[in-house]
Amino acid sequence: MTPDSRQIVFDNVSKFYGEVLGVNKVNFSLEPGITSLVGPNGSGKTTLMNLLTGLIKPSHGAIYVLGLTSQQPIEFFRQVGYCTQFDSFPPGTNGYDFIYWPLRLHGFGRDQATKLTNEALERAGMAQVARRKVAGYSKGMRQRIRLAQAIAHHPSVLVLDEPLNGLDPMARAESIALFGAIAKQGMHVIISSHILEEVDRISDRVVLMSSGYVVAEGQIKEVRREVRDHPMQILVRCSNPAALASAAFELNHVVEAKILNDGQSVLVRTRDAGQFSLLLNKIVSSGLLEVDAVAPADDDVNSIYQYLIGSDGSPT
Amino acid sequence: MSLQESVALAQSTLKEQPWRLFASQISVLVRTEVRRTLFTRRRIGFHLLAWIPVLFLLAHNIFDRHDIDPAQIENNTLVLAGIIQLYYFRLGIFFACMGVFTWLFRGEMVQRTLHYQFLVPVRKEVLVIGKFLAGAIISIALFETAVFACFCLTYSRFGSAGRSYVFDGPGLGQLGSYLLATALACLGYGAVFLTLSLLFKNPIIPGAMLLGWETIAPIFPSWAQRLSVTFYLKHLCPVNLPTDGPLAIFTIVAEPVSPFIAILGLLCLTLAILVLSCFLIHRLEVTYTAE
Numbered sequence: 001m002t003p004d005s006r007q008i009v010f011d012n013v014s015k016f017y018g019e020v021l022g023v024n025k026v027n028f029s030l031e032p033g034i035t036s037l038v039g040p041n042g043s044g045k046t047t048l049m050n051l052l053t054g055l056i057k058p059s060h061g062a063i064y065v066l067g068l069t070s071q072q073p074i075e076f077f078r079q080v081g082y083c084t085q086f087d088s089f090p091p092g093t094n095g096y097d098f099i100y101w102p103l104r105l106h107g108f109g110r111d112q113a114t115k116l117t118n119e120a121l122e123r124a125g126m127a128q129v130a131r132r133k134v135a136g137y138s139k140g141m142r143q144r145i146r147l148a149q150a151i152a153h154h155p156s157v158l159v160l161d162e163p164l165n166g167l168d169p170m171a172r173a174e175s176i177a178l179f180g181a182i183a184k185q186g187m188h189v190i191i192s193s194h195i196l197e198e199v200d201r202i203s204d205r206v207v208l209m210s211s212g213y214v215v216a217e218g219q220i221k222e223v224r225r226e227v228r229d230h231p232m233q234i235l236v237r238c239s240n241p242a243a244l245a246s247a248a249f250e251l252n253h254v255v256e257a258k259i260l261n262d263g264q265s266v267l268v269r270t271r272d273a274g275q276f277s278l279l280l281n282k283i284v285s286s287g288l289l290e291v292d293a294v295a296p297a298d299d300d301v302n303s304i305y306q307y308l309i310g311s312d313g314s315p316t
Numbered sequence: 317m318s319l320q321e322s323v324a325l326a327q328s329t330l331k332e333q334p335w336r337l338f339a340s341q342i343s344v345l346v347r348t349e350v351r352r353t354l355f356t357r358r359r360i361g362f363h364l365l366a367w368i369p370v371l372f373l374l375a376h377n378i379f380d381r382h383d384i385d386p387a388q389i390e391n392n393t394l395v396l397a398g399i400i401q402l403y404y405f406r407l408g409i410f411f412a413c414m415g416v417f418t419w420l421f422r423g424e425m426v427q428r429t430l431h432y433q434f435l436v437p438v439r440k441e442v443l444v445i446g447k448f449l450a451g452a453i454i455s456i457a458l459f460e461t462a463v464f465a466c467f468c469l470t471y472s473r474f475g476s477a478g479r480s481y482v483f484d485g486p487g488l489g490q491l492g493s494y495l496l497a498t499a500l501a502c503l504g505y506g507a508v509f510l511t512l513s514l515l516f517k518n519p520i521i522p523g524a525m526l527l528g529w530e531t532i533a534p535i536f537p538s539w540a541q542r543l544s545v546t547f548y549l550k551h552l553c554p555v556n557l558p559t560d561g562p563l564a565i566f567t568i569v570a571e572p573v574s575p576f577i578a579i580l581g582l583l584c585l586t587l588a589i590l591v592l593s594c595f596l597i598h599r600l601e602v603t604y605t606a607e
Binding site for chain 1: 334337340341344345348352356427428429431432433434435436437438439440601602603604
């Protein structure tokens with residue numbers, strides 16, 4: 001993949017922490033708009049965001065943000081704002097200083113930094129409490145002050161790790177409206193969440209993650225269709241695997257039927273598990289074979305899909 | 317590429333750098349770091365390391381007033397030399413720099429705040445220099461003040477004889493040498509500990525090894541001695557301590573060098589270690605779970 005000055009590109013990116021997999025072989029490119037990274041805890045969302053912002057380096061592959069890499073920090077971090085999940089702050093800091101001093105590190109003069117700080121505090125709804133120590137803030141306030149810092153320098157790419165955690169319903173609605181407004185300005189907004197419902201209404205596209213892999217990616221409707229059409233694997237242990245494989249191949253929705261090495265099992269991949277069950281019942285009742293066991297072979301992946309997008313796959 | 321082309325390329329690269337931005341970033345880093353490090357309660361130990369000898373000398377001046385004989389000035393000069401050379405250069409500054417400079421990056425990892433400094437448009441080298449300067453300002457300010465206070469307390473008890481020793485004798489020159497050596501000690505140890513903090517998660521064991529190395533370096537060949545901070549500091553000390561007894565290992569000067577070479581040597585050593593830090597910082601990743 002070649003870097004594009006408007007896109008965020010992950011080019012075959014893998015990250016290993018020693019022998020532990022963080023993310024593996026991630027390949028996608030994102031256009032401006034809101035993108036949601038969705039997956040259960042430990043699926044690699046934060047790793048992907050830390051890679052994107054250069055906090056960690058990929059073991060393999062490359063990442064380009066608007067044609068830049070984090071090896072060009074001056075240009076890169078003028079374009080990128082990252083609201084991390086780390087709920088920690090420099091000791092003794094207050095809300096105002098927490099935003100003002102990083103702006104000075106950006107190279108803004110006193111007046112400009114003051115103006116941008118006040119603007120960010122207003123946008124995050126934190127202006128009234130800005131002079132209070134951050135240590136005395138509630139969880140929601142800490143979340144919002146981090147958001148204010150991430151948007152203060154008007155980045156073109158805003159990365160938000162679980163930004164709605166700890167917010168009350170009113171603050172959630174305000175934050176979602178803010179993300180939408182930022183995206184409408186032609187910016188990239190990348191939001192992670194472990195609940196798709198939380199972000200799918202505002203997302204232009206979604207990246208589903210599981211165990212360090214991107215399992216689906218695209219516009220939300222496409223992903224739902226992809227998940228619905230995803231073939232399910234069923235393992236059948238029976239007395240006549242060849243007959244079962246042969247009968248399964250007659251069905252349109254069966255993608256694959258493979259006799260395993262033990263000679264007593266068939267692995268069937270089907271897009272319609274219900275229809276396959278009917279076939280199996282029919283064969284068993286005809287006395288053609290005896291079934292010892294039937295079990296879904298990829299239950300984990302399916303349960304993740306169910307967990308992420310809901311059992312019926314219909315838009316919420 | 318010819319040598320001339322390489323030089324021209326290096327010159328144009330240097331000219332293209334945003335030096336004004338770097339300078340303003342360093343200034344901001346120094347200001348925030350000094351404010352954060354110098355005036356926090358957890359730095360009490362660091363202040364104690366600097367002020368313990370001062371408190372002893374103060375107590376001595378207050379409670380031991382009967383034996384103020386101008387003939388004792390030479391003796392007290394040796395005591396001051398011992399305090400500075402054996403305590404400050406080998407323990408006080410060493411451990412204070414260990415606390416201050418290792419905390420600059422490793423402390424931020426422990427407090428989970430390093431990412432804030434990695435997410436701003438600051439080159440990592442600028443971050444290293446800014447933090448190093450902040451640590452240097454903190455440690456130099458504190459230990460220069462403490463050494464100056466020790467010097468004043470040592471000679472003030474002798475009244476006019478003391479004033480005469482300081483202003484008409486070798487006193488001021490000695491003070492200048494001590495202050496210079498103190499500043500260089502802070503720079504040298506500071507650079508070493510900053511680098512160790514980027515190499516090791518727990519700097520205590522390498523710190524103890526460094527203390528051992530600084531102690532036994534005099535018994536090694538002269539080229540190896542040049543890799544220790546105390547080698548250079550010894551040559552800047554204006555008063556030689558007696559070289560007999562078990563403390564001789566701390567005071568013996570195996571191969572004398574001129575003060576100019578000692579200053580230059582220590583600055584070069586500091587610079588070389590800082591350059592190493594600038595390479596090491598690029599390896600540092602924000603993975604707080606590993607801390």
